[in-house]
Amino acid sequence: MKGSHLGEFQEVVLLVILSLDDNAYGVTIKQEIAEKVNRSISRGALHTALTRLEEKGFITSEQGESHPDRGGRKKRYYTVTNKGVAALHDAKSIRDQLWNQIPRLKLYPGYDK
Amino acid sequence: MKKSLPTPPKLYSRLFKRLCRDELYFELQGDLLEEYWLNVEERGYRKANRAYKMEVVRLIRPSVLKLFQKQKKHYNNTAMLRNYTKVAFRSLSKNKLFTFINITGLAIGMSVGLLIVNLVFDAVQFDQFHTNKDRLYRVLSTPVRPGLNSDQSATAPNILGDQMKADLPGVDEVVKIRRWFSGRIKMEKGSLFTQGIYADENFFDVFSFDLKRGNPSTALSNPFSIIITETLAETLRPGEDLMGQILTIPDRGEFLVTGIVADPPVHSHMKFQTIASFSTVKALEDQGIISNNSQSWEDYSSGYVYFLLEEGQRMDNVQVWLNQKGLDVSNQFENLDVTFATQKITSIIPGKDLNNQIGAELIPLPIIILGAIAMAIVLSACFNYTNLSIARALRRSKEIGVRKIVGSSKRQIFTQFTIETVIVTLIAVFFSYFLFLVIKPLFMLSIPRIDQIMQPETPPTLMIFFVLFSIVIGLIAGLFPALFFSKIKPLTALRNNSSLKLFSHVNIRKALIVVQFTLSIFFLITMNVVSKQYRYAMIHDMGFEKENILNLSLNGNDARKLITEIEKIPEVSKISASSMVVGTGASQSYMIKNPVRNDSAYLNFISATPEYFDIHDIDVVAGSIYEPRKPEERLNRMMVNEKFVEFQGYSSNQEILGEQFIINGQPVTVTGVVEDFNFQYIEEPIRSLVFFESDIRFDFLNLSIQTALLPNTIDKLETAWDVVDSETELEVKFLDQELEESNAFLVIFVRVFGFLGFIAASIACLGLLGMAVFNAETRIKEIGIRKAVGASIGNLVMILSKTFIRLISISGIVGSFLAYLVLDKLVLAQIHYRVSIGVLEIMTAIVILFSLAILAVGSQTWKAARRNPVESLRYE
Numbered sequence: 001m002k003g004s005h006l007g008e009f010q011e012v013v014l015l016v017i018l019s020l021d022d023n024a025y026g027v028t029i030k031q032e033i034a035e036k037v038n039r040s041i042s043r044g045a046l047h048t049a050l051t052r053l054e055e056k057g058f059i060t061s062e063q064g065e066s067h068p069d070r071g072g073r074k075k076r077y078y079t080v081t082n083k084g085v086a087a088l089h090d091a092k093s094i095r096d097q098l099w100n101q102i103p104r105l106k107l108y109p110g111y112d113k
Numbered sequence: 114m115k116k117s118l119p120t121p122p123k124l125y126s127r128l129f130k131r132l133c134r135d136e137l138y139f140e141l142q143g144d145l146l147e148e149y150w151l152n153v154e155e156r157g158y159r160k161a162n163r164a165y166k167m168e169v170v171r172l173i174r175p176s177v178l179k180l181f182q183k184q185k186k187h188y189n190n191t192a193m194l195r196n197y198t199k200v201a202f203r204s205l206s207k208n209k210l211f212t213f214i215n216i217t218g219l220a221i222g223m224s225v226g227l228l229i230v231n232l233v234f235d236a237v238q239f240d241q242f243h244t245n246k247d248r249l250y251r252v253l254s255t256p257v258r259p260g261l262n263s264d265q266s267a268t269a270p271n272i273l274g275d276q277m278k279a280d281l282p283g284v285d286e287v288v289k290i291r292r293w294f295s296g297r298i299k300m301e302k303g304s305l306f307t308q309g310i311y312a313d314e315n316f317f318d319v320f321s322f323d324l325k326r327g328n329p330s331t332a333l334s335n336p337f338s339i340i341i342t343e344t345l346a347e348t349l350r351p352g353e354d355l356m357g358q359i360l361t362i363p364d365r366g367e368f369l370v371t372g373i374v375a376d377p378p379v380h381s382h383m384k385f386q387t388i389a390s391f392s393t394v395k396a397l398e399d400q401g402i403i404s405n406n407s408q409s410w411e412d413y414s415s416g417y418v419y420f421l422l423e424e425g426q427r428m429d430n431v432q433v434w435l436n437q438k439g440l441d442v443s444n445q446f447e448n449l450d451v452t453f454a455t456q457k458i459t460s461i462i463p464g465k466d467l468n469n470q471i472g473a474e475l476i477p478l479p480i481i482i483l484g485a486i487a488m489a490i491v492l493s494a495c496f497n498y499t500n501l502s503i504a505r506a507l508r509r510s511k512e513i514g515v516r517k518i519v520g521s522s523k524r525q526i527f528t529q530f531t532i533e534t535v536i537v538t539l540i541a542v543f544f545s546y547f548l549f550l551v552i553k554p555l556f557m558l559s560i561p562r563i564d565q566i567m568q569p570e571t572p573p574t575l576m577i578f579f580v581l582f583s584i585v586i587g588l589i590a591g592l593f594p595a596l597f598f599s600k601i602k603p604l605t606a607l608r609n610n611s612s613l614k615l616f617s618h619v620n621i622r623k624a625l626i627v628v629q630f631t632l633s634i635f636f637l638i639t640m641n642v643v644s645k646q647y648r649y650a651m652i653h654d655m656g657f658e659k660e661n662i663l664n665l666s667l668n669g670n671d672a673r674k675l676i677t678e679i680e681k682i683p684e685v686s687k688i689s690a691s692s693m694v695v696g697t698g699a700s701q702s703y704m705i706k707n708p709v710r711n712d713s714a715y716l717n718f719i720s721a722t723p724e725y726f727d728i729h730d731i732d733v734v735a736g737s738i739y740e741p742r743k744p745e746e747r748l749n750r751m752m753v754n755e756k757f758v759e760f761q762g763y764s765s766n767q768e769i770l771g772e773q774f775i776i777n778g779q780p781v782t783v784t785g786v787v788e789d790f791n792f793q794y795i796e797e798p799i800r801s802l803v804f805f806e807s808d809i810r811f812d813f814l815n816l817s818i819q820t821a822l823l824p825n826t827i828d829k830l831e832t833a834w835d836v837v838d839s840e841t842e843l844e845v846k847f848l849d850q851e852l853e854e855s856n857a858f859l860v861i862f863v864r865v866f867g868f869l870g871f872i873a874a875s876i877a878c879l880g881l882l883g884m885a886v887f888n889a890e891t892r893i894k895e896i897g898i899r900k901a902v903g904a905s906i907g908n909l910v911m912i913l914s915k916t917f918i919r920l921i922s923i924s925g926i927v928g929s930f931l932a933y934l935v936l937d938k939l940v941l942a943q944i945h946y947r948v949s950i951g952v953l954e955i956m957t958a959i960v961i962l963f964s965l966a967i968l969a970v971g972s973q974t975w976k977a978a979r980r981n982p983v984e985s986l987r988y989e
C-alpha cells in the first residue's frame with residue numbers, strides 16, 4: 001500500500017515527537033533530532049517530513065500559543081495518532097522479525113570462541 | 114528576557130514572506146525566529162545570521178512555495194459564472210446612468226473599430242483564392258528617367274516576360290498581361306464600354322479564375338479571341354449563348370468569343386470584363402491600331418509580367434537574373450536606368466504604393482493611420498469605462514469585502530469584474546453594429562475606390578470577428594478595474610470606506626481626461642484647417658479662366674470634324690481642342706532635348722489649338738501664339754511657359770524666341786512664351802510646360818459658352834455630336850465643376866475628421882459627465898455643509914467645476930499645439946499652395962469643446978449645488 005509506507009527519517013521524526021510528548025513543535029523536534037540522533041537537518045527538510053506524515057495520517061497538528069520568544073508567532077504542536085503508533089509498531093516488528101531470523105553467529109562474529 | 118531582540122537578515126525575511134504559502138508562513142517564520150534567537154545567544158550573531166540564511170534557502174521547496182500551491186478546484190464553476198452574470202446585470206441596472214454612459218461611449222467608439230475590422234477582414238482575403246498563391250509572383254520595375262518621377266511601378270516590359278520564359282530556369286510559367294484592352298463593344302442598339310486586358314494563353318493555368326465555358330488551354334491561343342465575363346455576356350445578349358459568336362469592338366476589330374469566365378472574385382486584385390488573347394497585341398500593332406510597344410524595353414506603363422516559381426525554388430536566383438537584366442537594359446538606353454523587383458501575389462493588397470496598378474490597391478499607411486485613429490477612439494471609450502468603474506469602487510468595495518470573506522480568491526474577483534466588462538462590451542457591440550451599418554455606406558462613399566476593396570454587404574463570418582473584437586475591447590477596458598478590485602483587502606473595505614486607497618488613482622484619471630480632450634481638439638482643428646484649405650483651393654487664382662468653359666470628351670472621335678460641326682452653334686463663342694483638362698491632374702510628358710546644352714528631360718506638354726489661350730485667358734508675355742497652318746507644319750512650332758524659359762537657362766523671355774528644341778527627333782521652334790499658371794493640381798508648384806498642336810493627342814474640346822442658354826446649348830451639342838458619333842453619349846462638364854471634383858479629397862478629409870472629431874468629442878464629454886456625476890455624489894456632504902454655512906450656488910459650481918476646467922484648459926493647449934505641429938509640418942507641408950493655420954480655426958475647436966464640456970459638468974454641478982442641504986446632510 002503506497003502512501004502508508006514509513007520512511008526511515010519519518011520513523012525517527014515520529015519517535016522524536018512521541019518522546020517530546022506535548023512539547024513537540026518545529027524547533028524542539030529539530031533540536032532533539034540534532035542531539036539524540038546526531039543528525040543536523042534543515043527546517044525545510046523537517047517541514048517536508050512533517051507534511052508527508054500528516055498527509056499519511058500518522059500525526060496531527062494544532063496551533064498553540066504565541067510567544068515573545070518567537071516574535072509573537074504561534075507554534076504548531078504535533079502529536080502522533082494511533083495510526084502513527086501502529087505504523088511504528090509494524091516497523092519495529094518487521095525489524096524484530098528480521099533480527100530474529102539472523103543466525104547469532106553473523107551478528108556477533110567471534111561469539112563462539 | 115531581553116528588551117529588544119535582534120532581527121535576522123531582513124532581505125531573507127522579506128524573501129521568505131514573499132515566497133512562502135500564507136497558511137504556513139506564521140508557524141515557519143516563528144520557528145525560524147525562535148531558533149535564530151537561540152543561535153544568537155549560543156553562537157553569536159554571525160553564525161546565527163548564516164544559519165538563518167541557510168535555513169531560508171533550504172526552505173525553498175515545493176511544499177513551502179506559493180508557486181507550487183495547487184489551485185483550489187472549483188467544481189461549481191458554472192454556478193459561479195451564472196452568479197457573476199446575474200450580479201453584473203444587477204449592478205448595471207442599479208447604476209443606469211453610468212451604464213448608459215459606458216455603453217453609449219463604447220458603442221460609438223467601437224463602431225469605428227468595426228469599420229477597421231471589416232476593412233482588414235476584406236484586405237487580408239485578397240488573392241487567397243489562387244491555388245498557386247504561394248509561388249505566384251509579379252515583376253515590378255523602377256524606371257529612372259531624367260525629369261520624370263521614378264516611383265516603383267506594378268508594370269514591367271512584356272518583352273521581359275518572353276526573355277524570362279526563354280532564359281530563366283526555375284520558373285514554371287510566365288504570363289504576360291497588357292492593360293487597356295478597353296473599348297466599346299457594339300450591341301444591337303448603341304454600344305457598351307468595357308474594361309479588359311490582354312493575356313497569354315496559359316492565363317488559366319496560372320490564375321484560378323473560373324472559366325465556365327471554353328477550353329482553358331486554347332481559349333487564348335489565336336489572335337482576336339476574346340473571353341467575356343458572365344455578367345457581361347448577360348448584359349450584351351440576355352439569354353443568348355455567346356460562345357463562338359463575333360463581337361465587334363470599333364477601334365480594335367472583330368473578336369471571336371472563345372470562353373465565358375465567372376466574374377473575377379471581389380477579392381481579386383485584377384478586375385476585368387473581357388480578356389483578349391495576347392497574340393492580338395501583335396496583330397493590332399502590325400495594323401498600326403495601337404502603338405508598337407509590346408516589344409519595347411522603354412514601355413513601363415502597360416505591360417505586366419506574372420510568373421510561377423517552380424516548387425522548392427528560391428527567389429534569389431530570379432532576383433539575380435532580374436538584377437542583371439536591369440543592368441543590361443540600363444546600359445542599352447541612354448536616358449533610362451531601370452531596376453526590377455518581385456512581389457508575391459498575396460502581398461499586392463494590402464501592399465506597396467505602386468504606379469500603374471492593374472486594379473485595386475490598398476497601401477498600408479492610410480490603413481495604419483486610420484487604424485491608429487480608430488484605436489485611439491476605442492481606447493478613449495475604454496478609458497471612460499476604467500475611469501468610471503474605479504471611481505465607483507467605493508460602492509462596490511463592500512460587496513468585494515463580503516465575497517472575499519466568504520472565500521473568494523483574487524482570481525475569482527478578477528474573473529467577476531472581467532466578465533462584467535465583457536458583458537458591457539457585448540451589449541455595446543450590439544448597438545455598435547447598427548451604428549456601423551449606418552456609417553459604413555457613408556465611409557464607402559467618402560473614400561474613393563474603397564468599393565474595390567470592401568464589400569458593401571457584411572458576411573456572417575465578419576460577425577464572429579466583431580464579437581471577438583468586442584471581447585478583446587472588454588478585456589482591455591476591464592483589466593485595470595478588475596486588477597484594482599481584486600486587490601481590495603476585505604478588512605479595510607468593510608471597516609471604513611474612506612480608508613480605501615481610492616484617490617491614489619486620481620492622477621491617472623485626470624491624465625485620461627486630458628488625453629481624450631486633446632484627441633478631440635486635434636480632430637476638430639484638423640477638420641477646420643482642411644476645410645479652410647478646401648475653400649482656399651476653390652477661390653485660389655490658378656492663373657486661368659474657370660468660368661463658362663465647357664469641356665467635351667472626344668472619346669476617340671476626330672477633333673477637327675467635331676469642331677466644324679460645333680462651330681455652327683451660335684451659343685458657342687470660342688472653341689479649341691486640347692489634350693488635358695487644365696488644373697485637374699498630371700499632364701502627359703515628352704522627352705525634350707536642348708540641342709545647345711545637349712541634355713534632355715521629360716517635360717509636361719499640352720497639345721492645344723491656338724484658340725486655347727484665348728478661351729482660358731492665358732496671356733502671352735513674349736512672341737506670339739503659333740499660327741493655324743498646314744497640318745504637316747503644325748508640329749514644328751511650340752509655345753512654352755516662363756518656368757520653361759528659366760529651366761532651360763535663358764535669362765529673358767525674348768531670348769528663347771526662335772530657339773530650337775528636339776522633340777521626337779524633330780526640331781521644334783519656340784514662337785512664344787505664356788505666363789505661368791497652375792496647369793496641374795494646386796498641391797504642385799508650377800512646372801515647365803510646352804504647348805504644341807498635335808492632332809493625335811487631342812482628348813477634349815474646350816468650349817466658351819454663355820451659361821444663360823445652357824439647356825438649349827446642350828441639346829444643340831448633342832445634335833452636333835450625333836453627326837460625328839452616333840454610338841456613344843455626349844460627355845460634357847464645366848471646368849469649374851471638374852476643378853471642384855479634383856479637390857474632392859479635401860472634402861473627404863473634412864468629413865472623415867469632422868466625424869472622428871464628433872465621435873471623440875462625444876466620448877470625451879460622456880466620460881466627463883460621468884466624472885462630474887461621481888464628483889457631485891461623493892462630495893454631497895461637503896456641498897451640504899458649505900451651503901449651510903452660506904456658500905452661494907455660484908460659489909459651489911465654481912468649486913466643483915474648477916478641476917475639470919483646468920484639465921480641459923490643459924488639453925486645449927496641448928491639443929492645439931499638437932494639431933499645429935502635425936498639420937503645419939506634416940499635412941500642409943505636402944501642398945504647395947496652402948493656407949496657414951490661424952487663430953480662428955483653433956479657437957472655434959476649443960470653443961465648441963469647451964461649451965460641450967461646460968454643459969456636461971455644469972449641468973451636474975448645478976444640480977448638486979441646488980440641492981437642499983438638509984436633504985444632502987441627511988443622506989445615507
